[in-house]
Amino acid sequence: MPVAGSVRSIMVSSHHIAAAFRDVTKRFGETAILEDFSLEVAGGEFVSIIGPSGCGKTTLLRLLAGLTEPSGGEITQEGQAGRSAYIFQDATLLPWRTALRNVELPLQLAGVSRDERRQRAEELLKLVGLSDATLKYPRQLSGGMKMRVSLARGLALQPSLMLLDEPFGALDAMTRNRLNEELLDLRERQPFTALFVTHSVSEAVFLSNRIVVMSGQPGRIAVVETIDFPYPRKSALREQPEYYEKVAKVTGLLHQAEEVVA
Amino acid sequence: MKARFWLPPVLAGVLMMALWYAVIAAFDISPYVFPPPHEIAKATVDKAGLLFSALGHTAWAAVLGFALAVTCGFAIAVLLASSGLLKRAFYPWVLALQMVPVVVLIPVFVIWFGAGLPSIVAITFMISFFPIVASTTLGLVSTDHGMRELFETYHASRWQEIFHLRLPYALPHFLTGVKIAATLAPIGAITGDLLAGTSNFEAGLGYLILLFRQQFYPAAIYAIALLSAVLGFVFVASVQLIAWLALRHWHESSQPGE
Numbered sequence: 001m002p003v004a005g006s007v008r009s010i011m012v013s014s015h016h017i018a019a020a021f022r023d024v025t026k027r028f029g030e031t032a033i034l035e036d037f038s039l040e041v042a043g044g045e046f047v048s049i050i051g052p053s054g055c056g057k058t059t060l061l062r063l064l065a066g067l068t069e070p071s072g073g074e075i076t077q078e079g080q081a082g083r084s085a086y087i088f089q090d091a092t093l094l095p096w097r098t099a100l101r102n103v104e105l106p107l108q109l110a111g112v113s114r115d116e117r118r119q120r121a122e123e124l125l126k127l128v129g130l131s132d133a134t135l136k137y138p139r140q141l142s143g144g145m146k147m148r149v150s151l152a153r154g155l156a157l158q159p160s161l162m163l164l165d166e167p168f169g170a171l172d173a174m175t176r177n178r179l180n181e182e183l184l185d186l187r188e189r190q191p192f193t194a195l196f197v198t199h200s201v202s203e204a205v206f207l208s209n210r211i212v213v214m215s216g217q218p219g220r221i222a223v224v225e226t227i228d229f230p231y232p233r234k235s236a237l238r239e240q241p242e243y244y245e246k247v248a249k250v251t252g253l254l255h256q257a258e259e260v261v262a
Numbered sequence: 263m264k265a266r267f268w269l270p271p272v273l274a275g276v277l278m279m280a281l282w283y284a285v286i287a288a289f290d291i292s293p294y295v296f297p298p299p300h301e302i303a304k305a306t307v308d309k310a311g312l313l314f315s316a317l318g319h320t321a322w323a324a325v326l327g328f329a330l331a332v333t334c335g336f337a338i339a340v341l342l343a344s345s346g347l348l349k350r351a352f353y354p355w356v357l358a359l360q361m362v363p364v365v366v367l368i369p370v371f372v373i374w375f376g377a378g379l380p381s382i383v384a385i386t387f388m389i390s391f392f393p394i395v396a397s398t399t400l401g402l403v404s405t406d407h408g409m410r411e412l413f414e415t416y417h418a419s420r421w422q423e424i425f426h427l428r429l430p431y432a433l434p435h436f437l438t439g440v441k442i443a444a445t446l447a448p449i450g451a452i453t454g455d456l457l458a459g460t461s462n463f464e465a466g467l468g469y470l471i472l473l474f475r476q477q478f479y480p481a482a483i484y485a486i487a488l489l490s491a492v493l494g495f496v497f498v499a500s501v502q503l504i505a506w507l508a509l510r511h512w513h514e515s516s517q518p519g520e
Contacts, residue, residue, distance in 0.1 A: 065415050090408065092406075092412050094426075095512040096511070109416045110416070
């Protein structure tokens with residue numbers, strides 16, 4: 001089961017493994033996307049994955065979600081595989097459903113009764129601050145609002161593991177920062193382990209307690225950096241010199257990882 | 263409504279009407295060759311009984327053929343989209359058969375069904391069926407990849423995917439096919455009546471064309487053209503309205519100004 005999102009409980013719970021890759025290889029035809037990739041994610045952790053384009057970041061999430069099969073190695077997840085939720089880069093909302101009915105979708109597919117799923121979806125939209133937009137259609141929502149609906153939908157089945165594939169990549173910087181804070185806030189209220197793919201170092205530093213820097217190709221772990229700012233983190237963290245230093249350090253590590261490719 | 267919306271078409275209509283009279287006067291054209299508008303209005307009134315009962319018969323044939331085409335077209339599209347093999351085998355034939363001019367088949371239908379309503383409905387069906395199959399099949403097989411993966415991550419069953427994803431996703435495509443069919447159905451019914459109609463009490467607009475040609479009454483033929491246009495307009499406008507109601511909330515095609 002997921003644990004509360006405070007630092008202490010993350011420390012305590014870090015014994016059990018939420019997700020693990022062991023010597024995972026993934027090839028598409030002749031091209032190796034991942035080679036002998038191993039990573040363990042502890043329950044309650046927030047792990048970000050950054051690296052050059054094409055280093056297999058997204059493939060890692062897709063492997064965990066069962067959207068693609070590994071060519072070799074072993075992937076494990078605590079509990080059932082269905083306990084993870086995948087947040088896509090574009091919100092992937094169904095345009096013919098209102099925000100509310102989009103959030104209801106996973107519950108509906110799981111056979112939850114109409115009244116129960118409606119009530120749950122309303123609670124979730126309230127959680128992401130969209131109580132006023134429940135009856136709006138996706139085309140009436142801004143990019144940030146769409147992503148909030150997508151997050152609410154992701155949380156509908158109370159997943160223990162959230163797989164987030166550059167969810168805020170298409171948003172403007174202001175909205176992105178705000179959604180970063182909201183994501184951490186959501187995790188306080190409905191705890192989950194997060195595996196987060198991003199191109200943004202500052203986003204990764206703000207959110208994560210571990211950053212996996214990858215090099216490609218084939219994708220390998222170049223270095224893992226621990227971020228030990230205490231949770232809950234607020235936007236004021238972005239003004240701290242320690243934060244700047246960390247962003248600078250990880251940026252340097254990312255550049256080194258990219259040079260390995262070149 | 264704002265004058266800048268209704269005024270230009272009204273003025274253009276008056277202008278065209280004036281030009282019509284001017285051409286007839288300038289070249290001294292016989293009303294038998296090119297009747298002036300008031301002659302057409304007079305013919306419409308004089309032959310009202312005949313014309314409007316024919317309009318009713320033609321509209322009925324168009325509705326029947328169209329409804330049959332929508333039902334069968336949708337069912338065939340679902341069948342084709344349900345299997346990759348079926349689609350690969352038959353979809354090219356759907357596209358190819360669409361190229362067959364339906365008039366060529368009219369004698370065949372008459373041999374099968376005899377002259378009259380069944381043949382006319384068959385012709386209307388044939389002309390409106392293929393656009394619906396082609397467009398709906400395309401919609402059903404082009405479901406957004408990301409949305410399909412979303413359903414996969416939720417372990418949706420095949421039926422859940424069909425009902426909650428594929429069918430709603432294909433709805434705009436289906437309605438596009440239906441709109442095309444709606445423009446074709448009245449044409450099919452009139453053509454069918456012209457070539458496979460009967461002189462008995464079921465006469466439609468097509469049959470009246472032949473009748474008025476024999477009577478050498480061109481103004482009445484123009485009246486038929488007018489009524490055909492009205493029939494086509496009502497048909498298409500009704501379908502457009504239904505499509506708009508179905509898609510108004512979520513689809514680009516039903517937004518004002520697009």
